[in-house]
Amino acid sequence: MEIVDKLLAHSRLALSKAITAVENEYDDAVKIMTEIYPHTGNAYVIGITGPPGAGKSTLTDKLAKEYRKRGKTVGIVAIDPTSPYSGGAILGDRIRMMDLMADEGIFVRSMATRGSLGGLSQKAGDAVKLMDAFGMDVVIVETVGVGQSEVDIVKTADTTMVVVIPGMGDDIQAIKAGVLEIGDLFTINKADREGTDKLNIEIEMMLELNPEHVGWRPPINRTVASKGEGIEAVVDSIEAHKAYLIDSGRLAEIRKARIKNEVTAMLNDRVNRYIDKEVVSTDAFDELVVKMQNREIEPYSVVDDIVGKVLK
Amino acid sequence: MANVKVLVAKPGLDGHDRGAKVVARALRDAGFEVIYTGIRLTPEQIAEAALQDDVQVVALSLLSGAHNTLFPACVELLKAKGLEDVLVIGGGVIPDADIPGLKAAGVAEVFTPGTPTSNIVDFINANVK
Structure with a gap:
């Protein structure tokens, strides 16, 4: 990517724009971070x-x-x-x-x-x-x-x-x-x-x-x-x-823990977004909520059911 | 989530920052992210800060009378750093006669004393790129 090449070539403007992409979650943010990671x-x-x-x-x-x-x-x-x-x-x-x-x-x-x-x-x-x-x-x-x-x-x-x-x-x-x-x-x-x-x-x-x-x-x-x-x-x-x-040898341990935390956070973020979009925002979910409110069903089996479908 | 970022700065040797702070506060309350950089700055410092924070707007306040020199200097340095799209606005004690010249030099709008802060907010919302 041009912006990554420029950043690695020490362009301050490219660095600034890359941070903005990450900050604002622009479409190219993931690609920038992917290319930057080895460096x-x-x-x-x-x-x-x-x-x-x-x-x-x-x-x-x-x-x-x-x-x-x-x-x-x-x-x-x-x-x-x-x-x-x-x-x-x-x-x-x-x-x-x-x-x-x-x-x-x-x-x-x-x-x-x-x-x-x-x-x-x-x-x-x-x-x-x-x-x-x-x-x-x-x-x-x-x-x-x-x-x-x-x-x-x-x-x-x-x-x-x-x-x-x-x-x-x-x-x-x-x-x-x-x-x-x-x-x-x-x-x-x-x-x-x-x-x-x-x-x-x-x-x-x-x-x-x-x-x-x-x-x-x-x-x-x-x-x-x-x-x-x-x-x-x-x-x-x-x-x-x-x-x-x-x-x-603590530095290696700290950095390993950091990567673990980062990836865990990224996984949680991805799963949260998926659930927000594909489950919580659907009409079917609203119907389930109404059923729960009327005590026709209870939430525990609903959660089991949804998790079973999402994480198959 | 793309918030509009505004750099509020006072170029030159004047220490009167009341107006700049009022504007900074009003812009924050309008939902902008305001980078407040304080008084007695050189155009180079302002342009470099604008670059590092990748702001869309630079708001300059000046009450010393040096606006005809310092405002265009800021505009030029922003361009030199590759920030052609940044909206530059100015405010302070600026004679009406100087405003056309400042606009010709690349200052998008000049707000003089008595301007409701909502005018500045509306102008930014209408013109930010």
């Missing part, structure tokens, strides 16, 4: 999540610059929520990244969640693959850590960083917030604020309680991203985690 698997993927206002975009901007200093090219997928009321969105991550625009070694893409639960992680994953195939050494996926689908996106990363800030509540918040469990490293941003030491202790205590961290103890870094303080140490920690994953 993926080379980029190192970093997920960044944390509460709104933690400074994720600013931190991403600074991390990208640090990676550029170290000679790496960087792709960024920045995800912001869609308004559930209007379907519109304000994608404001780029505002922190405008001085990256002059750098050919960086490509930033904003994505709206568009309310497609699950579907978003697939689209974001495809955007990562396209940047990977384009030749980016590092791809950063940045998203607000509030919902399951956002967590799913970040979980697909090789290294996941959770950004927190002091003054967000007491230690119970740190224990209950589900996103804290997924961090391979923690960054306390705005660390010039009061409460940083206390937050640091709280995260340490939470990590003590978590039995999963065998072999890798998530480091806690402190940054003031707006002033560029502490950024090098964060990149060092990411690189240390990468080295750990490679040496321990």
